[in-house]
Each structure stands twice: as C-alpha cells, then as structure tokens.
Amino acid sequence: MDYSCFKTEITDGIAHLRFSRPDNFNSFIPEFWRELPEAVNDISDNAKARVIVLSAEGKHFTAGMDISVFMSGALDAPPDNREVAAEAFRHHVKALQDTFSALENARQPVLAAVQGGAVGAGVDLVTACDCRYASADAFFCVQETAIGMTADVGTFPRLAKLIPEGWARQMAYTAERLPAEKAREIGLVNEIYETHEALVDGVMEIAATIAAHAPLAVAGCKRMINYARDHSTADTLDYIGLWNASMLRTDDIKESYVAKSEKRNPEFHNLQPVKKSL
The missing domain is CATH 1.10.12.10 (Lyase 2-enoyl-coa Hydratase, Chain  A, domain 2)
Known part of the structure; x- marks a missing residue:
C-alpha cells in the first residue's frame, strides 16, 4: 500500500518504513497519525516481517507534530462548553497515543534510526520503539514545554523508564536539546554512527541479525x-x-x-x- 508520509519496503524479513517528507522535516501531519498504525498493525497482524525499521529521509528524523494538527480546531473549545469539549479532546489525544502504542504492541521488534532532530512527538515515537540508534548529529528534544504544553502522546510514561529520572525531568522542564553522545551515555540510544548512511546500514545489519532468529x-x-x-x-x-x-x-x-x-x-x-x- 502507498502512504503519503512514508515509504515501505519489505525484504528478507525486514520491513523498512522511511519517513518521506524531508522538505517539511518529516513533521507529523494528520494523515501520519492514521497511516503509521495502519502500516505497523498490518505488518504485525499479518506477520509480513520479522523486524521493523523506522528511518527518515533528509536532514532530520522528524520535527514532530505538524502545525496543521494544532490548527485543525481540535484544541479550541467554546467557553460555555469547555467540559464537554475537554471530554471529546481526551479521546482525540487517546487516538494519537494509540499511533505510537502500535509500535510498542507490535509482535516484531521496532528499531529507530535517528539522524538530525527527533523533536517533540518524535521523542514520543522513539521511546515507543524497542531500540534507538543515532547519527553523530542527532539530538532529542521534548519541545512541547517550549510551546506551552505538556507532552501527552507517550513521552512521560516511557522516557523515565529508559533513562535516569533526573535526565527525563531535565529534558522535559528545559526543552533543551539532548545531543547524541549524551543520549548514548544515559541509555536513550544504543549506538552512534558517524553518518546518516552508516546509521541506516548499521541498523539494517542489526535488523538482519534479529530476522535470522526464531x-x-x-x-x-x-x-x-x-x-x-x-x-x-x-x-x-x-x-x-x-x-x-x-x-x-x-x-x-x-x-x-x-x-x-x-x-x-x-x-x-x-x-x-x-x-x-x-
């Protein structure tokens, strides 16, 4: 199936999903939130591969939530109907959360190959993956704090279980960029590769090793x-x-x-x- 936000290729038991909107820094437009769980659930449910690799084209892995999601009106609520709108918004957030939970719930391991930035919802995404790998120029940022909101799509229940709690708190409170070397030091990424090309090659090699097992x-x-x-x-x-x-x-x-x-x-x-x- 063709998707508007990423390309898919399944070879030798490895499903490779590549985010394919580099001119927009692979930001997550509304279509993305429907397409990713559809693709991942299809691979998982139908046993189409033994391992899933997520990578991205262009300078950055992802800039996170696209502004079109914020501008769609989902965040607006009439003053006299705030509580009813809030209840509906909770279901909207749950649907977004389910997008990344599909990665965690997939029967196959999911490996993320991150180059450049994994910003905002990008952190939500990679924390739902089994393993994370980075190029030397990669960085991770809980950007939501800097734009006036609390991250709500998966960062908090997962990040503090992957890295020391103090670092999870610092990332969240400051919205600072965590560089690749520090991310490896505190356990957020498994390995760093010098270039984007070496990153993808290295992760695909790891995926092949996984795919060779039962x-x-x-x-x-x-x-x-x-x-x-x-x-x-x-x-x-x-x-x-x-x-x-x-x-x-x-x-x-x-x-x-x-x-x-x-x-x-x-x-x-x-x-x-x-x-x-x-």
Whole structure:
C-alpha cells in the first residue's frame, strides 16, 4: 500500500518504513497519525516481517507534530462548553497515543534510526520503539514545554523508564536539546554512527541479525521485556513460565543446533497472521 508520509519496503524479513517528507522535516501531519498504525498493525497482524525499521529521509528524523494538527480546531473549545469539549479532546489525544502504542504492541521488534532532530512527538515515537540508534548529529528534544504544553502522546510514561529520572525531568522542564553522545551515555540510544548512511546500514545489519532468529522466540522476548517493565519480578517470572509452558517450540531449538552442526543458516517458521474477526 502507498502512504503519503512514508515509504515501505519489505525484504528478507525486514520491513523498512522511511519517513518521506524531508522538505517539511518529516513533521507529523494528520494523515501520519492514521497511516503509521495502519502500516505497523498490518505488518504485525499479518506477520509480513520479522523486524521493523523506522528511518527518515533528509536532514532530520522528524520535527514532530505538524502545525496543521494544532490548527485543525481540535484544541479550541467554546467557553460555555469547555467540559464537554475537554471530554471529546481526551479521546482525540487517546487516538494519537494509540499511533505510537502500535509500535510498542507490535509482535516484531521496532528499531529507530535517528539522524538530525527527533523533536517533540518524535521523542514520543522513539521511546515507543524497542531500540534507538543515532547519527553523530542527532539530538532529542521534548519541545512541547517550549510551546506551552505538556507532552501527552507517550513521552512521560516511557522516557523515565529508559533513562535516569533526573535526565527525563531535565529534558522535559528545559526543552533543551539532548545531543547524541549524551543520549548514548544515559541509555536513550544504543549506538552512534558517524553518518546518516552508516546509521541506516548499521541498523539494517542489526535488523538482519534479529530476522535470522526464531520469530516466536523474538516475539516472546519483546513480550517479556514489556511485561517486566510494567509488573513485579514475581508476576513476570510466573508469566514467562506460562508463556514457555504453552509456546516453547522445541522444533526451533532442534533446528538451531542442527543448522549449526551442518554449517548452514537455520530455517524457522514465521509467526502466523492474527485473526481479529470471524
């Protein structure tokens, strides 16, 4: 399917989504908020790939929320109907939040390759990804504070679980730019690459390594890490026991050992498509 905000390519088990509005710094226009979850959910539900990579064309990864979203009237409310409008606006925000939650809920790992700026909603997006990588010129900025609002699309419930709380607070309170080197130092990004080209090549290489492993095992890893983040150790141990009791695939384990002994790449079954309706 063609999308107005990004290009998609699926090769060798890797779905590569490239933001394709470089002249507008890949800002998130209204169409983006519908298209991204549609694309990600399609890949996830229909098991079209084993890993998803997000990258961007141009100087910046994204400038965040496009001004057209703010100017659409969604933020306006008649003075005499403020509470009713606020209730409706809450649902509007929830829809925006669901866009990035699709990345977190995808069965496949999602890797973000960030060059230049990841600003405002760009931070919301990358914190919903499994791993973040950056070019040397990259920076991250919770820009919402500087324009008079509190970030509401996913930064706060995720950022403080990825980096030390003090740094999450400083980023939010100051709206300062966090450069790539500091982002790596505090754990926001896994690795820095010198150029945009090296960044994309490096992330695609990591994606290929992931895609070579048993998809069910990888999906289980993602599910367990997300669950452990939000639950106690005891609950998580119980959950992973139930997971492996029902979904540990001994054929994949055997294939791993046999392939190694035969000096070949193992062959694994893909995840099955998810049926969401009868």
